[in-house]
Amino acid sequence: MISEKARKAMEGIGLTSYEIKAYTTLLVEGALTAQELSIRSGVPYSKIYEVLGKLEEKGWIESDGSRPTKFYPRSPATALEAMKARMESEMRDAESTIVGELMPLYDKSGAKEKPEIWVLRGLHNILAKVKEVILGCEKELLVALPAVAEGMSKQMQPLLRQLREKGVRITILASESTSSEVIKALSRVAEVRFKDSMFGGGVISDSRQVILLLASERMGNEPLAILAEHTGLAGFAREYFNYLWKEARDIDYHS
Known part of the structure:
Protein backbone atom coordinates (compact mmCIF):
# COMPACT_ATOMS: atom_id res chain seq x y z
CA MET A 1 0.00 0.00 0.00
CA LYS A 114 40.69 13.43 20.22
CA PRO A 115 42.59 16.46 18.92
CA GLU A 116 42.21 17.73 15.38
CA ILE A 117 45.91 18.53 15.01
CA TRP A 118 49.00 16.46 15.90
CA VAL A 119 52.72 17.28 15.70
CA LEU A 120 54.83 14.42 14.30
CA ARG A 121 58.60 14.20 14.77
CA GLY A 122 61.07 11.89 13.11
CA LEU A 123 61.04 10.38 9.63
CA HIS A 124 59.76 6.99 10.85
CA ASN A 125 56.72 8.46 12.63
CA ILE A 126 55.92 10.80 9.76
CA LEU A 127 56.18 8.04 7.16
CA ALA A 128 53.87 5.78 9.18
CA LYS A 129 51.19 8.47 9.26
CA VAL A 130 51.67 9.33 5.58
CA LYS A 131 51.05 5.66 4.71
CA GLU A 132 47.95 5.61 6.91
CA VAL A 133 46.53 8.73 5.24
CA ILE A 134 47.31 7.42 1.74
CA LEU A 135 45.63 4.07 2.39
CA GLY A 136 42.49 5.86 3.61
CA CYS A 137 42.19 8.00 0.49
CA GLU A 138 39.16 7.30 -1.71
CA LYS A 139 38.93 9.98 -4.44
CA GLU A 140 41.82 12.45 -4.65
CA LEU A 141 45.38 12.53 -3.33
CA LEU A 142 47.60 15.61 -3.65
CA VAL A 143 51.30 15.25 -2.81
CA ALA A 144 54.07 17.86 -2.59
CA LEU A 145 57.53 16.27 -2.43
CA PRO A 146 60.41 18.59 -1.54
CA ALA A 147 63.97 17.37 -2.08
CA VAL A 148 64.23 16.31 1.58
CA ALA A 149 61.40 13.80 1.07
CA GLU A 150 62.86 11.89 -1.89
CA GLY A 151 63.65 8.88 0.30
CA MET A 152 60.09 8.90 1.57
CA SER A 153 58.71 8.92 -1.98
CA LYS A 154 60.31 5.56 -2.77
CA GLN A 155 58.45 3.94 0.14
CA MET A 156 55.19 5.56 -0.95
CA GLN A 157 55.27 4.15 -4.50
CA PRO A 158 53.63 0.73 -3.78
CA LEU A 159 50.81 2.49 -1.92
CA LEU A 160 50.31 4.96 -4.77
CA ARG A 161 49.99 2.05 -7.20
CA GLN A 162 47.25 0.56 -5.00
CA LEU A 163 45.38 3.88 -5.05
CA ARG A 164 45.70 4.18 -8.82
CA GLU A 165 44.20 0.70 -9.22
CA LYS A 166 41.26 1.84 -7.03
CA GLY A 167 40.66 4.77 -9.38
CA VAL A 168 41.99 7.49 -7.06
CA ARG A 169 43.23 10.61 -8.87
CA ILE A 170 46.83 11.33 -7.79
CA THR A 171 48.64 14.62 -8.42
CA ILE A 172 52.27 15.16 -7.39
CA LEU A 173 54.50 18.25 -7.19
CA ALA A 174 58.15 17.21 -7.14
CA SER A 175 61.40 19.09 -6.70
CA GLU A 176 63.53 19.46 -9.84
CA SER A 177 66.40 17.87 -7.93
CA THR A 178 64.39 14.65 -7.55
CA SER A 179 66.11 11.80 -9.39
CA SER A 180 64.84 10.86 -12.85
CA GLU A 181 64.31 7.28 -11.63
CA VAL A 182 61.84 8.44 -8.96
CA ILE A 183 60.10 10.82 -11.37
CA LYS A 184 59.59 8.04 -13.92
CA ALA A 185 58.14 5.74 -11.26
CA LEU A 186 55.78 8.42 -9.97
CA SER A 187 54.67 9.32 -13.51
CA ARG A 188 53.31 5.82 -13.98
CA VAL A 189 50.69 6.33 -11.26
CA ALA A 190 50.19 10.10 -11.11
CA GLU A 191 50.26 13.38 -12.97
CA VAL A 192 53.58 14.99 -12.02
CA ARG A 193 54.98 18.51 -12.33
CA PHE A 194 58.20 20.18 -11.13
CA LYS A 195 58.12 22.96 -8.55
CA ASP A 196 61.24 24.21 -6.85
CA SER A 197 61.40 26.48 -3.80
CA MET A 198 58.54 24.71 -2.06
CA PHE A 199 58.23 25.55 1.62
CA GLY A 200 58.17 22.02 2.92
CA GLY A 201 55.74 19.56 1.42
CA GLY A 202 52.76 17.47 2.32
CA VAL A 203 49.90 15.11 1.55
CA ILE A 204 46.23 16.07 1.19
CA SER A 205 43.66 13.27 1.17
CA ASP A 206 40.09 13.85 -0.07
CA SER A 207 40.13 17.46 1.21
CA ARG A 208 39.68 16.18 4.77
CA GLN A 209 43.12 15.06 5.99
CA VAL A 210 46.40 16.90 5.53
CA ILE A 211 50.01 16.27 6.56
CA LEU A 212 52.32 19.29 6.26
CA LEU A 213 56.03 18.39 6.17
CA LEU A 214 58.47 21.01 7.47
CA ALA A 215 62.28 20.98 7.67
CA SER A 216 64.80 23.77 8.11
CA GLU A 217 68.26 24.50 9.47
CA ARG A 218 66.71 25.95 12.62
CA MET A 219 65.22 22.55 13.34
CA GLY A 220 68.57 20.90 12.73
CA ASN A 221 67.03 19.46 9.57
CA GLU A 222 65.02 17.06 11.75
CA PRO A 223 61.81 16.28 9.81
CA LEU A 224 58.75 17.73 11.49
CA ALA A 225 55.16 17.34 10.31
CA ILE A 226 51.71 18.54 11.28
CA LEU A 227 48.78 16.16 10.83
CA ALA A 228 45.30 17.68 10.74
CA GLU A 229 41.89 16.09 10.38
CA HIS A 230 40.19 19.41 9.80
CA THR A 231 38.25 20.04 6.60
CA GLY A 232 38.84 23.81 6.77
CA LEU A 233 42.62 23.46 6.98
CA ALA A 234 42.65 20.66 4.42
CA GLY A 235 40.59 22.80 2.04
CA PHE A 236 42.98 25.73 2.45
CA ALA A 237 45.96 23.44 1.83
CA ARG A 238 44.27 22.12 -1.32
CA GLU A 239 43.75 25.65 -2.66
CA TYR A 240 47.41 26.48 -2.02
CA PHE A 241 48.50 23.25 -3.71
CA ASN A 242 46.44 24.13 -6.80
CA TYR A 243 48.04 27.60 -6.83
CA LEU A 244 51.50 26.01 -6.85
CA TRP A 245 50.39 23.50 -9.49
CA LYS A 246 49.47 26.26 -11.93
CA GLU A 247 52.97 27.73 -11.58
CA ALA A 248 54.73 24.37 -11.83
CA ARG A 249 56.56 23.02 -14.89
CA ASP A 250 55.44 19.93 -16.79
CA ILE A 251 57.88 17.07 -17.07
CA ASP A 252 59.03 16.04 -20.53
CA TYR A 253 58.49 12.29 -20.38
CA HIS A 254 56.04 9.57 -19.28
CA SER A 255 56.56 5.86 -19.35
Whole structure:
Protein backbone atom coordinates (compact mmCIF):
# COMPACT_ATOMS: atom_id res chain seq x y z
CA MET A 1 0.00 0.00 0.00
CA ILE A 2 2.97 2.32 0.48
CA SER A 3 6.32 2.77 -1.24
CA GLU A 4 9.49 1.12 -0.01
CA LYS A 5 10.88 4.58 0.73
CA ALA A 6 7.95 5.41 3.02
CA ARG A 7 8.20 2.00 4.69
CA LYS A 8 11.89 2.48 5.43
CA ALA A 9 11.20 5.98 6.77
CA MET A 10 8.61 4.58 9.18
CA GLU A 11 10.97 1.82 10.26
CA GLY A 12 13.67 4.44 10.74
CA ILE A 13 11.61 6.25 13.39
CA GLY A 14 10.88 3.07 15.31
CA LEU A 15 7.79 1.40 13.84
CA THR A 16 7.88 -2.37 13.32
CA SER A 17 6.70 -4.19 10.21
CA TYR A 18 3.48 -5.30 11.92
CA GLU A 19 2.81 -1.77 13.23
CA ILE A 20 3.24 -0.34 9.72
CA LYS A 21 0.87 -2.96 8.24
CA ALA A 22 -1.76 -2.31 10.91
CA TYR A 23 -1.59 1.48 10.67
CA THR A 24 -1.64 1.66 6.86
CA THR A 25 -4.56 -0.76 6.76
CA LEU A 26 -6.52 1.52 9.11
CA LEU A 27 -5.66 4.49 6.87
CA VAL A 28 -7.18 2.72 3.88
CA GLU A 29 -10.07 0.86 5.54
CA GLY A 30 -11.06 3.26 8.31
CA ALA A 31 -12.14 2.14 11.79
CA LEU A 32 -11.82 -1.62 12.40
CA THR A 33 -12.04 -4.07 15.28
CA ALA A 34 -8.91 -5.99 16.25
CA GLN A 35 -10.21 -9.13 14.54
CA GLU A 36 -11.08 -7.29 11.34
CA LEU A 37 -7.73 -5.55 11.32
CA SER A 38 -5.86 -8.83 11.82
CA ILE A 39 -7.62 -10.37 8.81
CA ARG A 40 -7.19 -7.38 6.50
CA SER A 41 -3.63 -6.43 7.45
CA GLY A 42 -2.15 -9.91 7.72
CA VAL A 43 -0.93 -9.29 11.27
CA PRO A 44 -1.42 -12.56 13.24
CA TYR A 45 -4.31 -12.39 15.70
CA SER A 46 -1.95 -13.57 18.45
CA LYS A 47 0.04 -10.36 17.91
CA ILE A 48 -2.67 -7.85 17.02
CA TYR A 49 -3.44 -6.53 20.52
CA GLU A 50 0.26 -6.06 21.29
CA VAL A 51 0.70 -4.18 18.00
CA LEU A 52 -2.37 -2.01 18.63
CA GLY A 53 -1.18 -1.22 22.15
CA LYS A 54 2.19 -0.06 20.83
CA LEU A 55 0.59 2.05 18.10
CA GLU A 56 -1.72 3.70 20.62
CA GLU A 57 1.18 4.31 23.00
CA LYS A 58 3.20 5.90 20.19
CA GLY A 59 0.27 8.13 19.18
CA TRP A 60 -0.55 6.63 15.78
CA ILE A 61 -4.05 5.33 16.56
CA GLU A 62 -7.00 5.86 18.91
CA SER A 63 -9.74 3.55 20.19
CA ASP A 64 -13.33 4.03 21.30
CA GLY A 65 -15.37 2.49 24.11
CA SER A 66 -17.61 0.35 21.93
CA ARG A 67 -17.90 -3.43 22.16
CA PRO A 68 -16.01 -4.79 20.38
CA THR A 69 -13.52 -1.93 20.51
CA LYS A 70 -12.85 -0.14 17.26
CA PHE A 71 -9.49 1.41 16.37
CA TYR A 72 -9.04 4.61 14.34
CA PRO A 73 -5.94 5.97 12.59
CA ARG A 74 -4.71 9.38 13.64
CA SER A 75 -3.46 11.80 11.00
CA PRO A 76 0.16 10.96 10.04
CA ALA A 77 1.11 14.60 10.68
CA THR A 78 -0.46 14.52 14.15
CA ALA A 79 1.11 11.16 14.95
CA LEU A 80 4.56 12.37 13.91
CA GLU A 81 4.26 15.53 16.00
CA ALA A 82 3.28 13.48 19.05
CA MET A 83 6.11 11.03 18.45
CA LYS A 84 8.60 13.84 17.93
CA ALA A 85 7.55 15.55 21.17
CA ARG A 86 7.87 12.29 23.09
CA MET A 87 11.30 11.51 21.61
CA GLU A 88 12.56 15.01 22.43
CA SER A 89 11.31 14.65 26.01
CA GLU A 90 13.01 11.25 26.33
CA MET A 91 16.23 12.70 24.88
CA ARG A 92 16.22 15.57 27.39
CA ASP A 93 15.70 13.13 30.26
CA ALA A 94 18.46 10.84 28.96
CA GLU A 95 20.82 13.79 28.44
CA SER A 96 20.26 15.02 31.99
CA THR A 97 20.92 11.56 33.46
CA ILE A 98 23.92 10.70 31.28
CA VAL A 99 25.68 14.06 31.56
CA GLY A 100 24.98 14.32 35.28
CA GLU A 101 26.36 10.86 35.99
CA LEU A 102 29.16 10.42 33.44
CA MET A 103 30.71 13.90 33.15
CA PRO A 104 32.19 13.73 36.68
CA LEU A 105 33.85 10.42 35.69
CA TYR A 106 35.23 11.98 32.49
CA ASP A 107 36.54 15.05 34.35
CA LYS A 108 38.08 12.93 37.10
CA SER A 109 39.89 10.64 34.64
CA GLY A 110 41.65 13.54 32.95
CA ALA A 111 40.86 12.02 29.54
CA LYS A 112 41.19 14.33 26.57
CA GLU A 113 39.05 14.43 23.49
CA LYS A 114 40.69 13.43 20.22
CA PRO A 115 42.59 16.46 18.92
CA GLU A 116 42.21 17.73 15.38
CA ILE A 117 45.91 18.53 15.01
CA TRP A 118 49.00 16.46 15.90
CA VAL A 119 52.72 17.28 15.70
CA LEU A 120 54.83 14.42 14.30
CA ARG A 121 58.60 14.20 14.77
CA GLY A 122 61.07 11.89 13.11
CA LEU A 123 61.04 10.38 9.63
CA HIS A 124 59.76 6.99 10.85
CA ASN A 125 56.72 8.46 12.63
CA ILE A 126 55.92 10.80 9.76
CA LEU A 127 56.18 8.04 7.16
CA ALA A 128 53.87 5.78 9.18
CA LYS A 129 51.19 8.47 9.26
CA VAL A 130 51.67 9.33 5.58
CA LYS A 131 51.05 5.66 4.71
CA GLU A 132 47.95 5.61 6.91
CA VAL A 133 46.53 8.73 5.24
CA ILE A 134 47.31 7.42 1.74
CA LEU A 135 45.63 4.07 2.39
CA GLY A 136 42.49 5.86 3.61
CA CYS A 137 42.19 8.00 0.49
CA GLU A 138 39.16 7.30 -1.71
CA LYS A 139 38.93 9.98 -4.44
CA GLU A 140 41.82 12.45 -4.65
CA LEU A 141 45.38 12.53 -3.33
CA LEU A 142 47.60 15.61 -3.65
CA VAL A 143 51.30 15.25 -2.81
CA ALA A 144 54.07 17.86 -2.59
CA LEU A 145 57.53 16.27 -2.43
CA PRO A 146 60.41 18.59 -1.54
CA ALA A 147 63.97 17.37 -2.08
CA VAL A 148 64.23 16.31 1.58
CA ALA A 149 61.40 13.80 1.07
CA GLU A 150 62.86 11.89 -1.89
CA GLY A 151 63.65 8.88 0.30
CA MET A 152 60.09 8.90 1.57
CA SER A 153 58.71 8.92 -1.98
CA LYS A 154 60.31 5.56 -2.77
CA GLN A 155 58.45 3.94 0.14
CA MET A 156 55.19 5.56 -0.95
CA GLN A 157 55.27 4.15 -4.50
CA PRO A 158 53.63 0.73 -3.78
CA LEU A 159 50.81 2.49 -1.92
CA LEU A 160 50.31 4.96 -4.77
CA ARG A 161 49.99 2.05 -7.20
CA GLN A 162 47.25 0.56 -5.00
CA LEU A 163 45.38 3.88 -5.05
CA ARG A 164 45.70 4.18 -8.82
CA GLU A 165 44.20 0.70 -9.22
CA LYS A 166 41.26 1.84 -7.03
CA GLY A 167 40.66 4.77 -9.38
CA VAL A 168 41.99 7.49 -7.06
CA ARG A 169 43.23 10.61 -8.87
CA ILE A 170 46.83 11.33 -7.79
CA THR A 171 48.64 14.62 -8.42
CA ILE A 172 52.27 15.16 -7.39
CA LEU A 173 54.50 18.25 -7.19
CA ALA A 174 58.15 17.21 -7.14
CA SER A 175 61.40 19.09 -6.70
CA GLU A 176 63.53 19.46 -9.84
CA SER A 177 66.40 17.87 -7.93
CA THR A 178 64.39 14.65 -7.55
CA SER A 179 66.11 11.80 -9.39
CA SER A 180 64.84 10.86 -12.85
CA GLU A 181 64.31 7.28 -11.63
CA VAL A 182 61.84 8.44 -8.96
CA ILE A 183 60.10 10.82 -11.37
CA LYS A 184 59.59 8.04 -13.92
CA ALA A 185 58.14 5.74 -11.26
CA LEU A 186 55.78 8.42 -9.97
CA SER A 187 54.67 9.32 -13.51
CA ARG A 188 53.31 5.82 -13.98
CA VAL A 189 50.69 6.33 -11.26
CA ALA A 190 50.19 10.10 -11.11
CA GLU A 191 50.26 13.38 -12.97
CA VAL A 192 53.58 14.99 -12.02
CA ARG A 193 54.98 18.51 -12.33
CA PHE A 194 58.20 20.18 -11.13
CA LYS A 195 58.12 22.96 -8.55
CA ASP A 196 61.24 24.21 -6.85
CA SER A 197 61.40 26.48 -3.80
CA MET A 198 58.54 24.71 -2.06
CA PHE A 199 58.23 25.55 1.62
CA GLY A 200 58.17 22.02 2.92
CA GLY A 201 55.74 19.56 1.42
CA GLY A 202 52.76 17.47 2.32
CA VAL A 203 49.90 15.11 1.55
CA ILE A 204 46.23 16.07 1.19
CA SER A 205 43.66 13.27 1.17
CA ASP A 206 40.09 13.85 -0.07
CA SER A 207 40.13 17.46 1.21
CA ARG A 208 39.68 16.18 4.77
CA GLN A 209 43.12 15.06 5.99
CA VAL A 210 46.40 16.90 5.53
CA ILE A 211 50.01 16.27 6.56
CA LEU A 212 52.32 19.29 6.26
CA LEU A 213 56.03 18.39 6.17
CA LEU A 214 58.47 21.01 7.47
CA ALA A 215 62.28 20.98 7.67
CA SER A 216 64.80 23.77 8.11
CA GLU A 217 68.26 24.50 9.47
CA ARG A 218 66.71 25.95 12.62
CA MET A 219 65.22 22.55 13.34
CA GLY A 220 68.57 20.90 12.73
CA ASN A 221 67.03 19.46 9.57
CA GLU A 222 65.02 17.06 11.75
CA PRO A 223 61.81 16.28 9.81
CA LEU A 224 58.75 17.73 11.49
CA ALA A 225 55.16 17.34 10.31
CA ILE A 226 51.71 18.54 11.28
CA LEU A 227 48.78 16.16 10.83
CA ALA A 228 45.30 17.68 10.74
CA GLU A 229 41.89 16.09 10.38
CA HIS A 230 40.19 19.41 9.80
CA THR A 231 38.25 20.04 6.60
CA GLY A 232 38.84 23.81 6.77
CA LEU A 233 42.62 23.46 6.98
CA ALA A 234 42.65 20.66 4.42
CA GLY A 235 40.59 22.80 2.04
CA PHE A 236 42.98 25.73 2.45
CA ALA A 237 45.96 23.44 1.83
CA ARG A 238 44.27 22.12 -1.32
CA GLU A 239 43.75 25.65 -2.66
CA TYR A 240 47.41 26.48 -2.02
CA PHE A 241 48.50 23.25 -3.71
CA ASN A 242 46.44 24.13 -6.80
CA TYR A 243 48.04 27.60 -6.83
CA LEU A 244 51.50 26.01 -6.85
CA TRP A 245 50.39 23.50 -9.49
CA LYS A 246 49.47 26.26 -11.93
CA GLU A 247 52.97 27.73 -11.58
CA ALA A 248 54.73 24.37 -11.83
CA ARG A 249 56.56 23.02 -14.89
CA ASP A 250 55.44 19.93 -16.79
CA ILE A 251 57.88 17.07 -17.07
CA ASP A 252 59.03 16.04 -20.53
CA TYR A 253 58.49 12.29 -20.38
CA HIS A 254 56.04 9.57 -19.28
CA SER A 255 56.56 5.86 -19.35
